[in-house]
Amino acid sequence: MTIRIGVVGAGFIAGRHVDVLSGLDAVEVAGVADPRTDRAEVLAGRAGAAAYAHWQDLLDGERLDALWVCVPPHAHGEVEEAAVDRGLPLFVEKPLATDLATAERLAGRIDAAGLPTAVGYHWRYLDTLELARELLAGAPARMVLGAWLDRAPRVDWWARQVGSGGQTVEQATHLFDVARVLVGEVESGWAAGSRSPDGPGDILDVCTAALRFASGAVGTFSSSCLLPRGLRIGVELVAPGLGIWLTEHQLTVTDIDGERTIDREVDPFEAEDRAFLAAVRGEEDDVRAPYGEALRTHRLAVAVANAAADGGTVQL
Numbered sequence: 001m002t003i004r005i006g007v008v009g010a011g012f013i014a015g016r017h018v019d020v021l022s023g024l025d026a027v028e029v030a031g032v033a034d035p036r037t038d039r040a041e042v043l044a045g046r047a048g049a050a051a052y053a054h055w056q057d058l059l060d061g062e063r064l065d066a067l068w069v070c071v072p073p074h075a076h077g078e079v080e081e082a083a084v085d086r087g088l089p090l091f092v093e094k095p096l097a098t099d100l101a102t103a104e105r106l107a108g109r110i111d112a113a114g115l116p117t118a119v120g121y122h123w124r125y126l127d128t129l130e131l132a133r134e135l136l137a138g139a140p141a142r143m144v145l146g147a148w149l150d151r152a153p154r155v156d157w158w159a160r161q162v163g164s165g166g167q168t169v170e171q172a173t174h175l176f177d178v179a180r181v182l183v184g185e186v187e188s189g190w191a192a193g194s195r196s197p198d199g200p201g202d203i204l205d206v207c208t209a210a211l212r213f214a215s216g217a218v219g220t221f222s223s224s225c226l227l228p229r230g231l232r233i234g235v236e237l238v239a240p241g242l243g244i245w246l247t248e249h250q251l252t253v254t255d256i257d258g259e260r261t262i263d264r265e266v267d268p269f270e271a272e273d274r275a276f277l278a279a280v281r282g283e284e285d286d287v288r289a290p291y292g293e294a295l296r297t298h299r300l301a302v303a304v305a306n307a308a309a310d311g312g313t314v315q316l
């Protein structure tokens, strides 16, 4: 059966998904919606799809089997609700929203409808993350250091608090998600953030958090968007006799045998799209971050962001 897909948003990440999806058998990208109609037309043209200015017209105009929601954090809410009303399976890009209330409301609607969902925490599909998890099964992590030291992405919504929710919610959320996979749930913590007069937009441009996990492990997570290019983006773990440094591209393992670096062999964007399509077809369930699971990561990211803004305790 050919799966007909609608894509909402026609920016960078929508392009990644459309290129993956339009290369797969028995998948048709039927329509792309973006208020920037120039972008909608270019992306739709790449996939032989129809272009729409508004997602409502896409939902009304096409018979769809699933919807990919690739909008900025501030634009979540109504589109997911309309998809749930129509019983459409949803792939949603992270973060779920700028705030927690929107994501909690949508999670309640999605859960009640019992629809297949997936959220774009694509690091979960890295073969190198799987390897890290296997290594840590024999020597659980005692410490984690997450860092996202980067430049501010050059999209108009990113450096505005109301647009993105800030760097912790928008970017460092990947680090919290990986830490939840490799170390487990966070119990408590503390965070601080700050903003320099010449920082981008109105968001905190440096943020750091110290967290305690239920396992007894401890962690620090730091982010900044003040740099001209990416400096350090990944998660470092310390376990008895084992050190791990995981980035989106590589895993470096340090143990008694020395140090070795392993490149990823999986395209995690393709893997997450294939896994969700298999779930929509009812063939296989390898969706690693369905909406409810992603909500747990979002709760943590929002709690850290709030604590950083207030200079205080992470309220979970």
Ligand SMILES: NC(=O)c1ccc[n+]([C@@H]2O[C@H](COP(=O)([O-])OP(=O)(O)OC[C@H]3O[C@@H](n4cnc5c(N)ncnc54)[C@H](O)[C@@H]3O)[C@@H](O)[C@H]2O)c1
Pocket: 008, 009, 010, 011, 012, 013, 014, 033, 034, 035, 036, 039, 055, 070, 071, 072, 073, 075, 093, 094, 095, 120, 121, 122, 155, 156, 170
């Ligand atoms: N998983 C990842 O690693 C990853 C990577 C990049 C981006 N993202 C996420 O994807 C989202 C989009 O990021 P991007 O880099 O593609 O941004 P972008 O600015 O390049 O694209 C977003 C597009 O959405 C459109 N849009 C805004 N409101 C809309 C609405 N109501 N309906 C339809 N379209 C609307 C904008 O006009 C824009 O063209 C963000 O939440 C970002 O965090 C995830």
